[in-house]
Amino acid sequence: MPPSKRPNSTDSPSNSAESPPSHPPYRGVRRRAWGRYVSEIRLPRKNTRVWLGSFSSAESAALAHDTASLFLHGQQATLNFPELAGLLPRPHSSSPQAIRAAAAKAASSRTDDRVSLSHDESTQFLEWVEECFSFDDSEDLVQL
Template structure:
């Protein structure tokens, strides 16, 4: 028998205290009030945080966090990643914090572009099917 907290954590959306729906939470990702998604990570062994950027999608911010986490911690962090199977094969663990920041940002922006393009194609296909159906 599952509790309500188990059920809500398995859903892809949940309700916040004010009743608004929120998307699934990813590690290292948070949503700004105006809808942009941001990511940052702590540098292991220090109190410093490394800013990974602002993204249009939570998936973009999550991939940026995954790349930075892997670059900073190596293969010991694989179980903590949001998308372990999507880790780029070019990810290196011998980078400076500034290089980690750039690699993470590039990966996050690429994921943002992929999700935004996918949404636009889906929306265009829906419009096309509606317009074609209207005339048949």
């Protein structure tokens, strides 16, 4: 009897349309069968993992992983969102509880696909928008 062929995603097109993949395109994130996203990270030079939590979105779980990875691996960390490295919270110690707390804080800063900005960062952003899109209202008057 020939060995049975393992089905892949090209054999069954209905599989890909019904549910998203269990491994989102983010490092350290996986999707549970019921739709939640979870994240955990291995401690360097140890055979243990730190549970970072369960999240409603893959992006939140990825931010949690980035926070822990940046703390544990420093500048050598491979991040999901390297442009946000300066905005991520830092754990106050190397205990799993402190890493988990900082990861949860990073994940909760993501609201409606946005990362919350500090007052200074939002002021800088608004100044940049005004600079890029400045116009004079008097030139744009239309007479009816």
